[in-house]
Amino acid sequence: MAVVAWIGLGNMGGPMTANMVKAGHTVKGFDLSPNALAAAGAHGVEAAASIAAAVQGADVVFTMLPKGDHVRSVYFGEAGILANAATATLLIDSSTIDIDSAQAVHDAAAAAGFRFVDAPVSGGMSGATAGTLTFMIGGESGAVADASGFIEPMSANIIPTGGATTGQAAKICNNLMLFINLASTSEGAVLADRLGLDKQVFWDIASVSSGDSWALRTWYPVAGVVPTSAANNDFAPTFTAELANKDIGLAIAAARSTDTPLEIGEHVQQLFQRLIDGGQGAKDCSMIVSLVDGSLQTGEAAPGPNAAASNQATPGPAASNA
Structure with missing residues (x-):
């Protein structure tokens, strides 16, 4: 069994480390949040006082x-991982981040x-808990093969994507499709309701028809239909x-750097920005349905596709992941 250092013990890192402990690994974790450290400790993670102590x-x-x-x-500087x-x-980064940052860490690590x-992930908090x-x-083939061995207790699928940053590229494109699907699912759900369709009957039809998607099956934004939907819990x-x-x-930033038009993606980003402007940024993203059914009134969507960057908090050395 291995000694695993883990930086970032939030909503994803916490349950992921619990599965590593269950597999018999020794896990030393660090996070700026005392609550995150305590929660991970309850599942057998050894709390470290610093990045240096963890690694x-x-x-x-x-x-x-x-x-x-x-x-x-967390990678750079005297207190960071590389030092x-x-x-x-x-070294394995499972965050979802921009391509430039991923490339910068690849380059610095190699140097x-x-x-x-x-090695970003898909599957959300439920997948993190269930393993x-x-x-x-993405990376050099030998490192990818070795990383796959460590990752196994947390995963159902391990897919090599190619060279450096291709893991991030895959995740960015996948999430773009997810959020577009979520927006279309919200519109379809509200329209079906207003046309008099029973919510369960419509979901039963869509889930076995051409309207099917992961968003529909897992995040359906109407209460009382899908057990895993956040709509069941406000x-x-x-x-x-x-x-x-x-x-x-x-995704929009990557698209601009490659001269790829994302007209639908940019519109969906504006919908999320309207949720944030309406004070609902900490709510589940499936609350996008409130912009369709009119339960949340936020006004016009003034911010453009770069608004995501303007709403990012000032980074700390190891903020909890979401």
Whole structure:
């Protein structure tokens, strides 16, 4: 069994580390949030007082953080991973971040003699808890193969994506499709209701027809239809509107850098921005349905596709992931 260092013990990192402990690994975790540390400790994670303490003697280091700035801050600098881990340690970043930040860490890690892979995940908090996440892993083939061995207790699918940053590219494109699907699902659900269709009958039809999607089956934004829907719990977050806005903003930024028009994606980003402007950024992203059914009035969507960046908090050295 391995010694695992884990930086970022929030809504995803917490349950992921619990599965690593269940698999028999020793996990040393660090997070700026005392509550996150305590919650992870209840599942057998050893609390570390610093990044340096967490990575000491580790075979592998995982990072799971909200934004590229956070990832840069925990890897770089005198208190960071690259300055304190042994070069034999495999480095795995499972955050969802911008391509430039992922490339910067790949480059810095290689220059310092480390092996590093970008390995973002899909499956959300439920998948993190169940150990059924999909990992998309970009990097040198040998490092990807070794990372896959460590990842196994947390995953249902491990998919090598190619060279450096291709894991992030896969995740960004996947999330773009997810949020567009969520918006279309919200519109279809509200329209079906107003045309007199029973909510369960319509879902039963759509889920076996051409309107089917992961968003419909898992995040259907109408209470009393899908057990995993946040609509059943007043839209308590499984994935916040702020994080959705951040992620779709990553896709828009990547699209602009490659001259790729994302007309639908940009419109969906504006919907998430309207939720945030209406004070609902901490609610579940499926609350986007409130902009369709009229239960949330937020006015016109003034911010453009770059609004996600303007709403990012000032990064700390190891903020909790969402």
